[in-house]
Amino acid sequence: MIDIAGILMANIVYVILITLGGVLISWSVHFVPVGGAPAAMAQATGIGTGTVQLAAGAGLTGLVTAGAMMQITNNAALVLASGAVGAMIMMSVTMIVGTWVYAYGVGCPPASAKVKYDPITKDRQDLYVSQGTEGHGLPTVSYVSGVIGGALGGIGGSLVYYALMSINNGLALPDLVGMASVFAVGIFFVNAVIPSYNIGGTIEGFHDPKFKRFPKAVLASLIATFFCALISVLAIGGM
Amino acid sequence: MEPLTGMGVLALMGAAATIAGASEDLESDVGSQSNPNSQVQLAPQMMYPHRIHSKAVSGEPPSNALMCAIGGTTASVLISTGASAVLALAIGAIVAAAIHGTYSITAYMGRSASQKRFKQPVYLDVIRSHTPVIMGYAFITTICILVVSYLMVTALAHPFPLPLLAFIWGITVGAIGSSTGDVHYGAERQFQNVEYGSGLNAANSGNIVRKAESGLRNGIDNSWFCAKFGGPVTGLAFGMTVFLSGWVTAVFDATKGDAIGWVSVIAGVIIVLMLILWNRNIEVAARAAYGPYKEDEAEAEVAA
Numbered sequence: 404m405i406d407i408a409g410i411l412m413a414n415i416v417y418v419i420l421i422t423l424g425g426v427l428i429s430w431s432v433h434f435v436p437v438g439g440a441p442a443a444m445a446q447a448t449g450i451g452t453g454t455v456q457l458a459a460g461a462g463l464t465g466l467v468t469a470g471a472m473m474q475i476t477n478n479a480a481l482v483l484a485s486g487a488v489g490a491m492i493m494m495s496v497t498m499i500v501g502t503w504v505y506a507y508g509v510g511c512p513p514a515s516a517k518v519k520y521d522p523i524t525k526d527r528q529d530l531y532v533s534q535g536t537e538g539h540g541l542p543t544v545s546y547v548s549g550v551i552g553g554a555l556g557g558i559g560g561s562l563v564y565y566a567l568m569s570i571n572n573g574l575a576l577p578d579l580v581g582m583a584s585v586f587a588v589g590i591f592f593v594n595a596v597i598p599s600y601n602i603g604g605t606i607e608g609f610h611d612p613k614f615k616r617f618p619k620a621v622l623a624s625l626i627a628t629f630f631c632a633l634i635s636v637l638a639i640g641g642m
Numbered sequence: 643m644e645p646l647t648g649m650g651v652l653a654l655m656g657a658a659a660t661i662a663g664a665s666e667d668l669e670s671d672v673g674s675q676s677n678p679n680s681q682v683q684l685a686p687q688m689m690y691p692h693r694i695h696s697k698a699v700s701g702e703p704p705s706n707a708l709m710c711a712i713g714g715t716t717a718s719v720l721i722s723t724g725a726s727a728v729l730a731l732a733i734g735a736i737v738a739a740a741i742h743g744t745y746s747i748t749a750y751m752g753r754s755a756s757q758k759r760f761k762q763p764v765y766l767d768v769i770r771s772h773t774p775v776i777m778g779y780a781f782i783t784t785i786c787i788l789v790v791s792y793l794m795v796t797a798l799a800h801p802f803p804l805p806l807l808a809f810i811w812g813i814t815v816g817a818i819g820s821s822t823g824d825v826h827y828g829a830e831r832q833f834q835n836v837e838y839g840s841g842l843n844a845a846n847s848g849n850i851v852r853k854a855e856s857g858l859r860n861g862i863d864n865s866w867f868c869a870k871f872g873g874p875v876t877g878l879a880f881g882m883t884v885f886l887s888g889w890v891t892a893v894f895d896a897t898k899g900d901a902i903g904w905v906s907v908i909a910g911v912i913i914v915l916m917l918i919l920w921n922r923n924i925e926v927a928a929r930a931a932y933g934p935y936k937e938d939e940a941e942a943e944v945a946a
Contacts, residue, residue, distance in 0.1 A: 443677035443828035445841035454821040456703045457736070458815025461716055465811045467794075468887050472903065474762065474801050481903045485896075488910030489887045493814065495917040496886065500822045500879035502924050508826040509873050510839040512928035521912065524922065528932035535843030540928070546921045550914055580801040587809070595860050 410640040411633065413571055415539055420521065420566035421590065423508045425628025427559030428594035428620055432458045432602070433617045434552030435494070436545035443637025445509050448516060448538030448545060448607045454599040458556055462591050465490030465557030469564055470584060472586050487554040494553030494567070498541050505540040512591070513540030517607050523547060538607070548608025559594070563587045579639070585624045586635040594624045594629060596631040648892040651797040654791045656885035657786075660816075662786035663880030664873045665743050666706060666815050667769065667823030669779030671868045672772055672861040673697035673746055675705065676820040678828030683753065686762035693765055695772045698750040702824075703816030705742070707809050712821035713738035713784040714791060726930050727792060728752075734784035743777040745758030786809045788883060798888070809883075812842035818879045826872030831864055839932045886913055 432488065435458050436449040443451030448458055468489030473482045505511055514531035515521065522530055523544045532538050541549070567583035574582070579607035596619040606613050669675075672695060674682040679698040686692070699705045717734030721727060747769055754764040791807035794800040800807065832850040833842050865873075876890045890910045896903030 428693055439942055440677040440680045440828075441844075444681065444827050444833070444845075444847070445825065446828035446844055450821045451825045452817060453701055456701050456813075456817045457862045458812045460703060463884060464814050464887060467800070467807065467810055468891070468946065470802050471798070471800050471891065473894060476903060479902050481896070481900055481907070484907040485891070485903070485910075488890065488907050488914075491914045492887045492890075492910055493818075493883045494880045495820050495914045497821050498916070499917045500882075501825065501877050502817075502921050503875055504822055504872065504929040505829075506924050507736070508875075508933075510932055511829075511830040511841045512931070512933045513925045514933070515828035517660055524925075526925075526929070526932075527938075530938060531666045531929055531937050533843075535845055535931075536841035537726055539841035540925075541921065542923060543918070543922050546918055574837050577801075577803070581803050581806070588806070609930070630942060 404413045405637070405641040407408050410476050410637055414640050417566040417570050418629070418636050421563050421635065422625060423629065424559045424562035424566065424627045425590055425594045425624050427555050427562065428462060428591055429598050429620050430617055431552045431555030432595055433549045433606065433614050433620070434555065434609055436541060436549050436608045437537050437602070437606060439477060441605065442539070445505065445511050446536045446541040447605050448514065448540065448542070449496060449575060449605060450541070454602050455595045457611050458552070458595045459592060460497070461490040461553045462493040462556035462560040462595070463588060464493035466560045466564055466584070466587055466591070469557070469561035470580070471493035473565065473568060481560045482565050482576030487557040488557070490557025490560070491550055492551040494549050497640045498546055501610060502541055513542040513626045515545065515607055515610070522610050534633045545608040548599040548610070553610070555635050558586060560591050563590050567635060567639060570636055572639050582639055586639070590628060590631050590635070593627055597624050598633050644935035645892070645895065648798070648933045651793055652885060652888045655793050655888065656881045657785040658683070658789040659884035660877040660881030662783050662815055662877070664877030665782040666819040666880070668818055668865045668869055668873045669776055669783060670702055670824060671827045671872070672779065673723035673750070674861060674864070675699065676815070676824050677703045678824055680830055681828065681832050681848060684848035685755070685850050686732045686757045689760070689908050690849060690852060691760065692850065692852045693767055693768060693858045693860050694864070695750055696753045697746040697776070699742070699745045699749050699752065702767055702820040703813045706816035707812035709738040709742050709780055709784050710787045710808040710812030711805055712741055713788050717788055718804045723822060725854045731788045731792060734788055735781050737898070738784040739755050739777040739781035742780040743773050746773055746776045766858060775865070783815065787815060794864060798825035804807035814883065815880050818883065819876050822879050823868065823872035827864060831867050840935065844892070868944050
């Protein structure tokens, strides 16, 4: 018989860390400038793909780098930082190549339809939004927001993985890595999906009015990840 | 590991990733997967029936993750029975391509048949000609991702199992493909009838170009066009992601101490800062080249 209460109490710190990681992922998704299908037709500002898709792509790249780092060091801060860097690199490379395509392939300047002036560069935006569109491309503010989103997502994903790997258990290392990484990917997806209800297809970054809705998603993620954390800690700790 | 060996492995991974990215994007262009598919589906409803393949199996990241996970699982089972890695990876990629081909056929039949009321035909010759191309690209994508994952597991001793790494890189390549190369297909190729130099006016939605350079346009014509720009840049994006995320730790090897690990983090941040500046540079150039589209009302009043 598995001592459920005992396992949970012995690993309560990791339950909290996993929940915190999930919350970070959920918050990070709000920073990522996605325009969904309209952005793929240069009809909306942001990257032309779905919220979950891009956030997961970046966060999981961070998970790969964090997994590699975790193998060689026990320094938690370094594992989290390398996860953040992996995700930031994926996100910024994707966005720069997106900008190439908008500027050279489609022929439109980056422009935001949500603000009149870019908060970072102070460039006028509304005059550069072409007719019949909701903006296009990635103005500097959206790019920086995306990088911040990548970093937070990478930290969140690595935190979940780090906590799962630290649970007291009787597993051989390859089995533990397999279970922890699959749980980390699963928890990442749960928390990438929840904010997409807030975002509703398009968000330009932290300057978008929709960004202010993040507390609701963060609260929902807190509850959802807490249950995920209980199950994952029991599954790994019970082995 | 010797730094030189590490860099060699990384270069090989980067090269395989570049091919995977390019073939992933072209595969999605042949079958109009992902976001531009919305226009291909909308066109018959706006009375523009067409001869373009339409196979939104799912979003690109899940569909590529499925392919790569199937390939990775098959390959790792074969390797565990003693098969050579080259054979195992090739057979894994063939199985993945076959399953992806099945999904493409059912997706095309289902989507086109459901638009019968808009007089959209189901072209059997489109299935015959496009499915092998889709499977071919799917095979190239899967085997390249499997090579990247296999090298990470064996040469770089990454702790994640092969199928999981293949799954994660499948998600990533799909995310990159649908973010970069698809825009070239969706915003430029599908709407070559509108003037170059601006975003797509929402009033033009559904009015996709249906005539090709010769005859009626199909998915293979689209991949021919996108192979000139969208496909290669997608390849560069995925290659850069795989290469740069490994490069910082290969050059600044954290096994020599945490301090060097932190240097690798700083190197990564510097790369990101350089990319932010590059984006700003292109932004300024594009604003000068294409805009502004409207006159400032306040200035116009003063001038009047």
